[in-house]
Each structure stands twice: as C-alpha cells, then as structure tokens.
Amino acid sequence: MSQLQLCLVLSSFLFCIGLIGAMARSNTILVLLGVELMLNAANINFIAFWRYGPDHAAGTGILFVLFSIAIAASEAAVGLALVIAVYRHQKNIRLQEANRLKG
Amino acid sequence: MNTPYGELLVALRPELCLVVGALVALAVDLPKSSRSPTQRLQISSTIGAIAIIAALVCGLDAGLPGQLFSGVFNLDMLAQASRAGVLGLALLTLGITAGTSRLRHPAEFVAIILFATAGFTLMAVAQQLLLAFLALELASLSLYVLAGFDKTRPESAEAALKYFLFGGVSAAFMLFGFSLIYGITGSIELPEIAHRLAMTDTSPLLMVALVMVLVAFGFKAAAAPFHLWAPDVYEGAPAPASALIASASKLAGFTLFLRLLWPGLGAVSGNLTGTAGWLPVVALIAVASMLLSNLAALAQSNVRRLLAYSAIAHAGALLLGVIAAGTSGPSPVFYYAATYGLATVGAFGVIAVIERTGPCHSLSDLAGLRTRSPLLTGCLFVFILSLAGIPPLAGFVGKFVVFSAALKLGGLAGWMALLAIFLSAIALYYYLLILKQALVVPAAAPTSAPLRVPPVAAFALLITAGLIVLLGLWPSLLLGLF
Numbered sequence: 001m002s003q004l005q006l007c008l009v010l011s012s013f014l015f016c017i018g019l020i021g022a023m024a025r026s027n028t029i030l031v032l033l034g035v036e037l038m039l040n041a042a043n044i045n046f047i048a049f050w051r052y053g054p055d056h057a058a059g060t061g062i063l064f065v066l067f068s069i070a071i072a073a074s075e076a077a078v079g080l081a082l083v084i085a086v087y088r089h090q091k092n093i094r095l096q097e098a099n100r101l102k103g
Numbered sequence: 104m105n106t107p108y109g110e111l112l113v114a115l116r117p118e119l120c121l122v123v124g125a126l127v128a129l130a131v132d133l134p135k136s137s138r139s140p141t142q143r144l145q146i147s148s149t150i151g152a153i154a155i156i157a158a159l160v161c162g163l164d165a166g167l168p169g170q171l172f173s174g175v176f177n178l179d180m181l182a183q184a185s186r187a188g189v190l191g192l193a194l195l196t197l198g199i200t201a202g203t204s205r206l207r208h209p210a211e212f213v214a215i216i217l218f219a220t221a222g223f224t225l226m227a228v229a230q231q232l233l234l235a236f237l238a239l240e241l242a243s244l245s246l247y248v249l250a251g252f253d254k255t256r257p258e259s260a261e262a263a264l265k266y267f268l269f270g271g272v273s274a275a276f277m278l279f280g281f282s283l284i285y286g287i288t289g290s291i292e293l294p295e296i297a298h299r300l301a302m303t304d305t306s307p308l309l310m311v312a313l314v315m316v317l318v319a320f321g322f323k324a325a326a327a328p329f330h331l332w333a334p335d336v337y338e339g340a341p342a343p344a345s346a347l348i349a350s351a352s353k354l355a356g357f358t359l360f361l362r363l364l365w366p367g368l369g370a371v372s373g374n375l376t377g378t379a380g381w382l383p384v385v386a387l388i389a390v391a392s393m394l395l396s397n398l399a400a401l402a403q404s405n406v407r408r409l410l411a412y413s414a415i416a417h418a419g420a421l422l423l424g425v426i427a428a429g430t431s432g433p434s435p436v437f438y439y440a441a442t443y444g445l446a447t448v449g450a451f452g453v454i455a456v457i458e459r460t461g462p463c464h465s466l467s468d469l470a471g472l473r474t475r476s477p478l479l480t481g482c483l484f485v486f487i488l489s490l491a492g493i494p495p496l497a498g499f500v501g502k503f504v505v506f507s508a509a510l511k512l513g514g515l516a517g518w519m520a521l522l523a524i525f526l527s528a529i530a531l532y533y534y535l536l537i538l539k540q541a542l543v544v545p546a547a548a549p550t551s552a553p554l555r556v557p558p559v560a561a562f563a564l565l566i567t568a569g570l571i572v573l574l575g576l577w578p579s580l581l582l583g584l585f
Contacts, residue, residue, distance in 0.1 A: 038279065075274070085264075
C-alpha cells in the first residue's frame, strides 16, 4: 500500500470515528469533538493529496488546510457559545433534554 | 505573478459596503449611552439599510466583468442577479427586524445580518471550492448566532444548537467531499475540475466525493432526508432570523449549488436512467423532500413548522429545477428561489408583527386577523397564495417554469414534474388552512384587539407583496435576464 493510500485510510477512519461520536454521544461537547475530528480528517486528506500529488509547487492543499483550521476554530467558538446559551436554560448540556421543540 | 488586486477591489465593493456597515453599526452602538433599545434599533437598522442599499448600487454599477482574480470569482449574469436578489431579501428582513424586534442587543443583530449577507453574496460569485467553503461557513456561522439570538427564550437557544450541530456535521461532509475532489482532479478551480473530470472515468472515490457534497447541500437546503433541523429552527429562532434562513440563504445556496453541479461537475452528472453520477442522487432527494414534507405538513398545527415543511417541499421543487438546469439554463431555478424567498420573508414578517403583542404558535393564533388588521391579512393572503402557486402571483410562474423545464426533459424527470404538480394540489389544502384561520374564523376574546402594524414593517410587507404581484404579472423582468 502506498503512503497516499495509508493517509486516506487513516483519514477515512478518523472521519468515521468523528461521525459515530457526533451521532451517538449525548453530551454536546463530545458531539462538538466529533465534528472537529471529521473536519481534521478532511484536512489530512488535503495535506496528503498535496504532498503526494503532481502539483507540488502550487501549495493549494496547504492553503485550503490553513483556512479550514481557522473555520474549525470559529466553529468551535460559536458552538461553545451556543452550548453555554443552552446550559443557562436547562442547567445541563445533555442533548436528550433539549426537546422543547417537536411536533 | 501580477495579481489584479485593483480589479478585485472594484468587483467586491458590495461585500466591502456590507462589512464596513456592520462594523459602523457596532461602533456607533458601542459607547454606553442612555438610548433606549428602540432608538438603538432604529439607528443600527438605518446604518444597516444604508449599507445594503450602497451594496446594491455598487453591485449593479459593476456590470458584468466575468472571470476575476484568475477565475476565483465569476461575476456573470447569474451571480449579479442572485447577488442583487440576496441583498434585496436581506433589506426586507432588516425592515421587518426594524419594525418588530424587541431584542436587547439590536446593533449586534443587525451587524450579524450584514455579515451573513456578505457570506450570501460571496456564495453567489464563488467559482472555486475554497471560496465557496469560506462563504458558506461565513453565512452559516452567522445564521447559527442569529437563530440563538433571543436569550430570554429557551426555544431559541435549543433551535440554534440543533441548527449548529446539523450544520457542523454537514460542513465536515462538504470539506471531506471537496478534499476528495481536489485529490482526484488536482485542482480547486471549477473550470479546471470540469476539464479534468471530462478526461477521466468515474471512479468509486469520485462517487463517494459526490455523495458527500450532496449530503452537505441537502442539509444546507433542508431537503429530505436531511431536513430534521428545519422545523425546529423555524419554530425556535426569532422571526427575522427564520426569514433570513428561509429566503436569502436558500437563494444563495441554490446559486452555488447550480454553479458547482452543472459547470463544475457536469461531466459526471450521469443520467436518470441508471448511469452513475449525481443526477440520480439529486432526483432521489428531490422526490423524498416533496413527498415527506407535503404529507407531514398536513398534520401540522403550528404556523412556523408548517412554513418549515413548505420550505422543504419548495426545496424539492428547486432540486427538480436543478436537474432541468442542464438543458434549460439557470433562470427557472433562480426565478423560483427568488420569488419563494420573497413570499417566505413576507410570511415570517406577518408572524413577527403578530408576535409583538401575543404568541403566534398554533394556527388558531391567526384567528380573526381579518378584523384585527386588514393590512396584515391582505399581505398574508398574497404570500400564502404565492407559496401555494396560485396565478397570477409569482409563485405560480415559478412553479410553471420549473415544472415545464422538467417536463421538456421527459422521461423520469417528466414523471417527477407530474408528481410535483399532484403534490402542489395537496399542498393547497394546508396553505388554505392558514388562510381560513386568518379570513374566516372569528378571533377568540383575549386576542381580538386591533393590531398596530409598525410603519417600517408595513412598508416592507407592502413592498414584498407588491413585488410578488409585479413579478407574477411580468415574469420576464427576471426570466429575461439570462
């Protein structure tokens, strides 16, 4: 197996772990962690494709990753702010109890 | 390398106006003062309106420069039209906010509306995966905050959290899909991607990438089976935030979607008779959205959730238009999305005005609206009938152009159009339920006092209703553009 393939296997594995975490966890912070893991899996893809790809000089993959790390950080900031907003009302951050809206 | 930054600055004046306007609105509100929240709201929404109008003027003034900044931006007719449409919808949302909002931090609300609008306009002009992703995230992150802005209501925080979690997962899907597309084609520029894809065969990896991107767009467009957040968010968020999520974000999203799918990934579209590609997946999502939402809406008694299910149904019809856009061009989808946006902004505006004095949750809260406020009833009448697709309103023409484009394709797309027409007849039932409450049922005793409509909100609602009638009578104003 080539190194690119190994990287892709690793990133797919991370993506799946993140997705399972985001789906199955009931603690909101852990769901956020899952989402971050999924984003980072995509970042590994970009780096791997850039490193082993033909167009080495352009640096597109690296640039994309820099921007997406910034996006992930701002997403975490907004997410944690919303977690606090929910905590103020229901005094915990369990997703099962965030069930006022339904129908 | 000589990069044309001057050209870029000229082309991106609308975004500059929006960001500067947002910062000015924040700065003016920053010093501690004795102004009441109402005055602060008036000041910041005036600044916001000036910024959006300046952006509109700059955008119309820029003409059609075409490809810019080595193909990162594409300012063609579709981009300019949908940029103007998004700005117009944001302006109407701002008018509704100015008339009805009771929020404690009005300047921040206006500023975030402007940031979201900057994201929408960038989505409309993006022709490169990185810019598309950044614009989409700018818009989404702003919308999450707007949805959770009403800190006094637990429903608002909950809606925002649900929206955020769904949106975050879909952003990760999109980024992963983009990374695979980058890996397969070695480029993130859409024309280059199209060029490389035309030369390569479809591979399983490419299919994974396509499915991931489509899943992400399904989330953003609130299409079934990824629609679960929509009813909760529309119900919990402040009414102006719901209006923005339902209107401008849809228009910008579908413009981006069109540009990504047809010019970018058109080579791997497959076809509806079984060749692998993205067309069968989009068709599946479209049919699922139309079926699920129209049936679920029949059982709804909450106005906002009803509008959410109607939004999902319209997303299905828009996806049908996306399928047909390969042969008929983008104008039917653009017309449909723009006029649908107008009608929802109006409907949420009416809800926002009613909520100033009392709740507007269940359908019975609308009872007696005819005697309480004839103006609101008249506007609501236009909006709801346009959503239902009754001639001569714009909603009818939108449905007509999209469905006829799909029928012209024939085959499975034609059958989908027939299904959509049949489901429109079902949808008429729940739209008329809303109108029955507003027009026929008398008001219950505690809520029968006349409603005072704030002048700004009344102005915005009348403009919206006027536009719907105008575009319905002269559809070529929009359809003739491209």
